[in-house]
Amino acid sequence: MIHGMYELFEHTADLGLRIRAADLNTLFAEAGECLFTAILEDITTVEPDVAISIEVMGTDRELLLFDWLRELLLKFEEDHLVFRYFQVEVREDGLTGTAWGEAVDPTRHQLAHEVKAITYHGLRVEEMEGEWLAEVIVDI
Amino acid sequence: MAKPEFTGPLENISSCCWRIPRSYKPGMRVDGLIFANDKLIETIRKDQALDQVANVATLPGIQKASLAMPDIHWGYGFCIGGVCATDPAEGGVISPGGVGYDINCGVRMVKTNLFLEEVKPHIRELVKALFYTIPTGAGRTGRYKFDTTETRRLMAEGPRFVISRGLGVPRDLDHTEAHGCIPEGDPDEVSDHAVKRGSEQCGTLGSGNHFLEVQVVDAIFDADVANAFGLELNQVCVMIHSGSRGLGYQVCDDALALFRGCPTKYGIELPDRQLACAPVESPEGRKYIAAMRAAANYGFCNRQLLMQQAREVFAEVFGRSWEELGMELLYDVAHNIAKLEEHQIDGVTKRVWVHRKGATRAFPAGHPEVPEAFRAVGQPVIIPGDMGRASWVLVGSSGSMEKTFGSTCHGAGRALSRTAAKQDTSSRKIEKELEHRGVIAMASSRFGLAEEQPKAYKNVDDVVDVVHQANLSRKVARMRPIGVIKG
Numbered sequence: 189m190i191h192g193m194y195e196l197f198e199h200t201a202d203l204g205l206r207i208r209a210a211d212l213n214t215l216f217a218e219a220g221e222c223l224f225t226a227i228l229e230d231i232t233t234v235e236p237d238v239a240i241s242i243e244v245m246g247t248d249r250e251l252l253l254f255d256w257l258r259e260l261l262l263k264f265e266e267d268h269l270v271f272r273y274f275q276v277e278v279r280e281d282g283l284t285g286t287a288w289g290e291a292v293d294p295t296r297h298q299l300a301h302e303v304k305a306i307t308y309h310g311l312r313v314e315e316m317e318g319e320w321l322a323e324v325i326v327d328i
Numbered sequence: 329m330a331k332p333e334f335t336g337p338l339e340n341i342s343s344c345c346w347r348i349p350r351s352y353k354p355g356m357r358v359d360g361l362i363f364a365n366d367k368l369i370e371t372i373r374k375d376q377a378l379d380q381v382a383n384v385a386t387l388p389g390i391q392k393a394s395l396a397m398p399d400i401h402w403g404y405g406f407c408i409g410g411v412c413a414t415d416p417a418e419g420g421v422i423s424p425g426g427v428g429y430d431i432n433c434g435v436r437m438v439k440t441n442l443f444l445e446e447v448k449p450h451i452r453e454l455v456k457a458l459f460y461t462i463p464t465g466a467g468r469t470g471r472y473k474f475d476t477t478e479t480r481r482l483m484a485e486g487p488r489f490v491i492s493r494g495l496g497v498p499r500d501l502d503h504t505e506a507h508g509c510i511p512e513g514d515p516d517e518v519s520d521h522a523v524k525r526g527s528e529q530c531g532t533l534g535s536g537n538h539f540l541e542v543q544v545v546d547a548i549f550d551a552d553v554a555n556a557f558g559l560e561l562n563q564v565c566v567m568i569h570s571g572s573r574g575l576g577y578q579v580c581d582d583a584l585a586l587f588r589g590c591p592t593k594y595g596i597e598l599p600d601r602q603l604a605c606a607p608v609e610s611p612e613g614r615k616y617i618a619a620m621r622a623a624a625n626y627g628f629c630n631r632q633l634l635m636q637q638a639r640e641v642f643a644e645v646f647g648r649s650w651e652e653l654g655m656e657l658l659y660d661v662a663h664n665i666a667k668l669e670e671h672q673i674d675g676v677t678k679r680v681w682v683h684r685k686g687a688t689r690a691f692p693a694g695h696p697e698v699p700e701a702f703r704a705v706g707q708p709v710i711i712p713g714d715m716g717r718a719s720w721v722l723v724g725s726s727g728s729m730e731k732t733f734g735s736t737c738h739g740a741g742r743a744l745s746r747t748a749a750k751q752d753t754s755s756r757k758i759e760k761e762l763e764h765r766g767v768i769a770m771a772s773s774r775f776g777l778a779e780e781q782p783k784a785y786k787n788v789d790d791v792v793d794v795v796h797q798a799n800l801s802r803k804v805a806r807m808r809p810i811g812v813i814k815g
Contacts, residue, residue, distance in 0.1 A: 302465070304536075308601045308602045309404050309600075
């Protein structure tokens with residue numbers, strides 16, 4: 189199994205997500221997970237009861253990552269869903285992603301941050317020495 | 329990704345004004361001007377905010393200078409604490425980044441006829457009741473539910489819509505910027521996503537730096553103006569700091585996506601993608617303006633509903649109606665907004681788009697947009713500070729029209745990142761520390777108090793000193809918090 193890793197980094201008023209992975213598909217999946225570690229105090233409280241599918245079109249990889257996270261944030265904001273597991277297939281012209289999670293249950297899910305938006309500032313998706321790196325700052 | 333501190337040219341042109349000359353960066357159309365004293369400028373230099381002031385100076389149609397208030401700090405594209413005016417007649421642009429994600433984030437101050445000694449014995453009960461009545465924090469929805477049609481009406485009409493349902497009184501509108509309704513806001517230009525995000529959040533505080541505070545007038549600096557505003561020493565007031573919630577964030581987000589292709593389409597060279605802008609007179613520009621105005625009206629409405637809930641809680645705790653408690657709105661003013669205003673530029677009256685991102689309108693005495701009750705003294709300017717120290721009431725003065733397109737500062741400005749603040753101490757400890765200072769605080773998030781602790785902010789008194797000295801607005805009263813609720 190190819191695995192990735194992620195961390196939150198600090199940014200004056202907001203939070204940064206930094207993700208590393210061996211391939212693009214894992215990078216995008218890990219980015220989804222990283223977003224929900226910023227939103228939730230403990231992502232492991234989320235049960236994978238429902239699956240949603242997200243399609244994003246575009247050729248710019250950075251904007252593709254932006255739009256993928258933006259769609260996930262919308263599912264949280266509008267449909268009150270939180271996610272724990274992610275699978276993404278990144279293509280030349282877009283991506284297909286699946287996220288598994290459930291509806292927010294205030295008795296089990298403690299929210300940590302209100303993520304207002306994904307931002308373009310310092311948005312990076314780069315391949316370096318055989319490894320992929322992404323950085324995204326979210327406005328909170 | 330942290331860059332070293334600003335090392336570009338910074339000329340001290342007066343005791344509280346600094347200039348970044350136009351020659352600093354290619355593409356700068358005007359100078360950058362920063363209002364700050366020696367002490368503040370040292371902090372300001374440490375992040376990239378000054379570079380952002382220079383970047384804004386490259387925007388097409390910018391007038392006079394790219395301006396920064398003393399509470400300037402790093403923001404997306406535009407710095408927070410930035411003011412810029414663009415002239416549509418000169419190809420001027422509108423920029424969602426110049427308004428910010430939280431469209432019409434702003435402050436509202438409500439007076440009471442109660443004094444400290446009457447409130448002190450009830451403060452714990454009062455804060456608790458406020459905290460359990462008013463939805464705070466991430467993901468919270470409000471007790472007021474509006475369907476999508478009602479949400480769109482609310483955006484077209486502003487607080488007038490909820491007042492017609494008994495949630496406030498018509499005189500509240502007289503003390504709200506633009507009477508709470510910016511004309512030509514078009515709810516049909518607001519996406520369904522944004523409406524959905526907003527429909528269940530009107531009347532909720534949100535998280536981050538938003539708060540509702542019970543405050544006491546701690547010092548009076550201008551007795552005549554304080555009298556005109558109805559403020560006295562030891563009087564208890566309520567200050568509300570919130571914006572347009574998820575609806576505004578989504579309008580900004582939608583606009584940034586819509587504006588992606590604009591720089592190429594209109595031949596605008598941008599030093600930073602987050603500065604995204606479009607000519608005012610373009611389909612994209614017009615669409616954003618219509619949606620932004622509608623979102624701003626939602627923001628006024630949100631604060632109206634927050635105020636109304638606070639009035640109800642006070643009535644319950646003190647056993648008298650809110651009218652009997654004298655809970656009149658002093659003023660509601662935005663600090664994240666862009667507005668079409670008339671200003672004198674080099675002796676010519678122009679209608680320009682004034683972007684205020686973390687800056688407060690501060691119109692002086694006599695200005696027709698100042699509520700009639702205050703026209704002889706000037707517009708009340710409400711400046712929220714941090715929860716341990718002070719907030720301020722200022723009054724707009726003539727210098728703002730001459731120097732800053734009728735604008736002044738908006739708050740303290742962050743000094744520590746959230747992570748650094750959180751590592752510094754725990755929320756539990758902050759709660760105790762605040763209690764020791766006579767402040768009862770409740771927050772819905774475990775990290776809320778730690779991330780927003782007083783140490784995380786610059787001292788608002790320093791910021792206010794500068795705008796007073798520069799005559800952008802003058803000190804009227806300082807407010808000290810005694811009760812705080814936060815997200």
